[in-house]
Amino acid sequence: MKIAIVSDLHLGYERFEDDAFSQAREALEEASRLSDAVLIPGDIFDKRYPRPEVISQAINIFRELSKKRWGASIVGHNGATPIHTSAPIIAIPGTHERIAEGKDNAVRLLSLAGLLADTSEATTVIQKGDEKVSVFGLGGIAEELVKERLAGLDPKPTKGAFSIFMFHQSVYEMLPYSEHFIRYADLPKGFDLYVSGHMHSRQEASVHGKKLLIPGSTVLTQMKGEEQASKGFIVFDTQDGTHRFVQINSRPYVLGTIEVKDAKPSELLEKCDAEIERLISGKGAKPIVRIKINGTLAKGFDKADLQVHALTMRYAPKAFLSIDTSQLSSPGTELMIDELREGKIGDMPIKELGMLTLAQKLKEFGADPKIGYTELFSLLSSQASKDKILKAANEMLFTDGS
Numbered sequence: 001m002k003i004a005i006v007s008d009l010h011l012g013y014e015r016f017e018d019d020a021f022s023q024a025r026e027a028l029e030e031a032s033r034l035s036d037a038v039l040i041p042g043d044i045f046d047k048r049y050p051r052p053e054v055i056s057q058a059i060n061i062f063r064e065l066s067k068k069r070w071g072a073s074i075v076g077h078n079g080a081t082p083i084h085t086s087a088p089i090i091a092i093p094g095t096h097e098r099i100a101e102g103k104d105n106a107v108r109l110l111s112l113a114g115l116l117a118d119t120s121e122a123t124t125v126i127q128k129g130d131e132k133v134s135v136f137g138l139g140g141i142a143e144e145l146v147k148e149r150l151a152g153l154d155p156k157p158t159k160g161a162f163s164i165f166m167f168h169q170s171v172y173e174m175l176p177y178s179e180h181f182i183r184y185a186d187l188p189k190g191f192d193l194y195v196s197g198h199m200h201s202r203q204e205a206s207v208h209g210k211k212l213l214i215p216g217s218t219v220l221t222q223m224k225g226e227e228q229a230s231k232g233f234i235v236f237d238t239q240d241g242t243h244r245f246v247q248i249n250s251r252p253y254v255l256g257t258i259e260v261k262d263a264k265p266s267e268l269l270e271k272c273d274a275e276i277e278r279l280i281s282g283k284g285a286k287p288i289v290r291i292k293i294n295g296t297l298a299k300g301f302d303k304a305d306l307q308v309h310a311l312t313m314r315y316a317p318k319a320f321l322s323i324d325t326s327q328l329s330s331p332g333t334e335l336m337i338d339e340l341r342e343g344k345i346g347d348m349p350i351k352e353l354g355m356l357t358l359a360q361k362l363k364e365f366g367a368d369p370k371i372g373y374t375e376l377f378s379l380l381s382s383q384a385s386k387d388k389i390l391k392a393a394n395e396m397l398f399t400d401g402s
């Protein structure tokens, strides 16, 4: 049997909503052409509570998909909630669809409508001729709960069927950021294939001697460097254990970096123009371009002088431009922060500057220049109560000291 794995469609992703829709549709249509069944390991939707127009996008896609002539059909399902289709479109909710335990999430709704089969914490069996394939699914849950949940569920492969374990989590060996992330060794043993969503760039590994396949998302959502790779899905062949990646038409995404040292805004903008032109040349569709600027601006300039918004608008007809200036600093600002940390501005300590300001103000009010400004300043900046300070200041300013 040929099994397509299409993941992380993120329908309703606001920044590139049309892309999410058209790329999901293309991936699923192509998957139906090339395979006998399709698995969707989570994040069909981008939001927990998708807007009605996003739900209608999903209904349109999955209604058409269910009507295709599939090689395989569903012959068994042991979940607590029954399924209402025999079309082999098998899904789990991802972390983006996760809502309170026991409530019907958006993927469950599609399953209740008979548009796909939600196989959360259940096994669904499909058949083509004499061949059976089973899929156990675990929807995306909080990372710190996953090991305990798996221990409780204790998923087992199905006798007489090619058994697939489908989940939606971060895997530690691929993303070593948290001790809570599941490791290869934590995945249940005995399955013939492991598939996951959640990670948006394509990954492959070996788990308990079998393949772990992650197709990545069908739409760009994270703007990470690795997302420059092409988007698409995986087709796995249960007969010979091979798989291949099928690319879809996705909006190109390119990332550029500019290094500058003491640059004037005009020089930096020239560099940006050159880099953007280089990155977009030869890209057919209007690409997504992200430029990271690292380094420093010349003295006297700050980030506001770059007018990044104007630049983004100027390129709007040609590219979706995003400029990251978080690693760009202006020496003026840095110097000032350092000075403030040391308790001075310029060469003058902040306390003296304060005193000078106070003296100037008092002079403007016509106060007696013989008043002890130092004494008054330390009185005003003391921790004493307001009443006490007022009384003392009054005496000092309005009583003849002689």
Ligand SMILES: [Mn+2]
Residues within 6 Å of the ligand: 008, 043, 094, 096, 198, 199, 200, 217
């Ligand atoms: Mn996702």
